[in-house]
Amino acid sequence: MLSRVAESLYWTARNVERAEDLARLIDVTAMRSVDRAVDAERRWLAAYAVAGIAPPDGEIERNAAIERIVFGSETLLSITSCVRIARRNAIGVRAELTTEIWECINGLYLFVEAHSPRAIGPDGASSFLHAIRESAQAFGGICDATLAREDAWMFLRIGRYLERAAMTARVLRAMEPDAGPHVWQLVLEACCASEPYARARQQSFDPVEALAFLALSITFPRSLRFCLHEVDHALHRLSGAPVGTFATSAERTSGRICSSLDYAGAADLAREGTANVAERITAALDELGSSITSAYFPRVPVG
Amino acid sequence: MRFTIAHRTRYRYPVPVHESHTIAHLQPRSDASQYCTKYELTVAPRARVFSYGDRFGNDVQHFAVLPEHDTLEIIARSQVVTARGAARAPAPTRRSLVDDDPLRDELWDFLHESRYVRYGEGFEAFAAPLGVPGPDDDVVEWFRAASKAINGEFVYETGQTDVHAGVEESLALRRGVCQDFAHVLIALCRHAGIPARYVSGYIHSAGGGETLGAEASHAWAEAYLGPRGWVGIDPTNDTWIGDHFVRIATGRDYRDVSPVRGVYVGASSSSMSVDVFVEALSPVQQQREQQMLEQQEQQQQ
């Protein structure tokens, strides 16, 4: 596969995933702030931090946050920017995508372009974000349902799970050390983990268990460990090297992160602290991103 | 005369570049008036060098350096023998050259403006005193007069024009380097209906005295003078092309024969330095070499 095509697929998937995750985060943050169960200002600041977008100088409140994080056109990190970037990348690899995948991403783009903060109004944010999330999830589903399990699919998968792990890590990193159960609840919801966590751990709420669930679950599809195993698996299928060995520096990095999660326990993480775990994983994911780039999308032709 | 020539071009890139592709017009021509006995092009970082003959009859080399690099060095080494005989054919008149030559149509490119040879503003005024040769005038005389006019009007000064200057710019400044002198002379010829082309090469300061352009690659002009073929004048030194000139390549103007040009990938700017060494073998050395050649021939017999 052309390196440029692989890279575009990778960034398409990363941006669609990011749009979905941000949409969920903003929706949950808005919902949880309404009844003052949490400190709204603090939660919006956390949302800005997760998005990587600078908060405004003035008052930190809902409408401004939605305008910036959802619609901000001066940043490449807002939801609408992500959708535009994803579609731009998809256009460039139009020939690699099935018509249904293309229609999905083009439809998401046309939907987002047709809306503005004024158009959705003060009460329309939730349904608007819901629609984005749904489209983004449909994108993943259509990819899985229509693409051959070949290189294109692998690169989409790597992009999707790498971004998902990064978002989970960023949500954890933005938490304050003394976060109470309401904040943890919000974090779990932002990671779509509230119900799965409740089902898995039926005892009363425990921050150590919650962190372990988001980081170490081998079955929950948004945990760091699950996501990293998906990336690792796809990388090995690309290179043909058996899992547990490595053919590229990318597999070496992903393998290292996987084993650091495979053999960690809830108590280890608690000792390390949420912020430190999140920091460590974020740095490792950055490294993984650059080693994927140098292995598969090199600027200089090899050989 | 016999020359040993080394021509080194060096590029430095403050930030590494990659995928650089380069074209070199550095191989001296072999024809009736000179012969290139040896030619070697070396490139660092190492690259495979390819060669082709272009439509002007020049031998051109090109090569690519794909990996990242922050310098590029190109060294051309050659040995050339020159032996220009005196003109034997009669000097053409404008009538015989312009009106009656069947080859004329094929010389279209040397009769029309080209990238660096555009008449532009101020040209008519400059060309007027020289006039165009009358139907029965000797075109050779006119060509010489054109060179003299440029040599008298223009001041040789480096750093005033860059390699992309055209005739208009040179005329405005009334100064420039050999490339500018040559372009102006070509423009005068073409404007007067005489086919003219650009020559890049070397000049050796053989005769002593001041020889302009000897420290670098040189350039001059050739006019197509019917039965005499292509005849060269160096307007920078206002002299016919003698044995102390070495021709590398000919074309419409500088663009067709620039010694080294290329492209690369990378945002970087570059700095270039060029060193040219033209060494004439002394009469004693030439004699010795001649003896060696004769002995070798005898042994082979």
Place this chain on the structure above:
Amino acid sequence: MRSILDRYAPASAFDEFADADGRPRAHYEALAATLEGISSADFRHRVTTVNTVLLQLGVTFTVYSDTRGTERILPFDLIPRIIPASDWDPIARGVAQRVLALNAFLNDVYGEGRIMREGIVPRELVYSSVHFEREAIGIRPPHGTFIHVSGIDLVRDHEGTFLVLEDNVRTPSGISYVLENRDVLKRSFPRLFEGYEPRPVDDYPRRLRDALLASAPVQAADPVIALLTPGIHNSAYFEHTLLARRMGVELVEGNDLFVRDNMVYTKTTRGPQRIDVLYRRVDDDYIDPLYFRPDSSLGIAGLFDAYRAGNVTLANAIGTGVADDKAIYPYVPAMIRYYLSEEPVLDNVLTFDCSDDAERQHVLSRLEALVVKRTSASGGYGMLIGPTSTHAERAEFGDAIRANPRDFIAQPVVMLSSHPTVVEDGLAPRHVDLRPFALLAGNRVDVPPAALTRVALVEGSLVVNSSQGGGSKDTWVLAE
């Protein structure tokens, strides 16, 4: 119920649908019968639906002058244009003949130059053409094929005679509309096909691939084709993706390719892969920054070296633009006689050469009656339509012609044939042209029955170009 055909009244031009008495021509009778039963409201509804479908499919083009770079669809008109076999056969023969002559011309002007030496085509016109690529002199492309893909624009005069309006032998586009229009019409309006068996168009990609494979360098045992696009901002990008997908070849941009040791490779996730045939939709000027425009970011440095060395087929070859220079166009019939010893099957439109003093005087004195075209331009840009021009426009063109006569030709206004076209209140006659495509490999020309009909949607307009408010129609070439 009132039929949408009720008020169809052709004006002065030759009408494709109705004869002089206003009755449908024989090959349109079945269509007329179907249309009798359809209301104009139904029709308008279908037009809207179809255009929405096209937008969703992403069948779009970009208009260069539009600063927002908006994507628009080429408006699709539901009423098909029908060409009986008796009309198509001479078209196909004439197009094939013309392409062979133009290809011979290119071999000649980049080779021996016989036609110029013999004074049949003036050297002046060839050498002064901005598309004459001097770097290509002396290079014979694989199999001597220059024009692998061409589109020849035809119009019909007031008597219905097909004439060649211009040749497009650089990177002609439009075939994607032919393919999509047929698909969309079959899906949205199958009823219209009742009583007809138009020849299929969907094997065009296969025929194109065959022609490209046959044009590969002889030493390439199992040739690999790639389609080179300027990228997503190009107006024909959709077409590039469609053709790449349907041919099953890689769609590449300049940055995806590199040249090593005079061979062309793609950069892939598994290392370099050799390319033997590049179907390139990038103009000569941008194809290789080393030899052509140095500021081009669309091309591949060293590609021209690979081409010169015979290691890659470029389709079309370098320098074909000199053959569709509008100043060369008047000489095409002479080329046909010179190279093929045949009489032209299709005639040219009468053309005045502004570089000729007498013809220029004639043109300048009759600007209001003529169409003036820039010799190097295409796509309907740089034209003056005399009868609808303003005094100021004529003055501007007059000055431009006097300043650079070589850059202009002029032709009498050809009243393009008209065809029923959907308008606000039913069907109305609108002017159409026809662009058949030709595929050349060696000496074999293939003219697939896949031609593009463009229609000027503005009443009375004679400009059908997509960039100038034109639309397109599905075009049915009928079997015997």
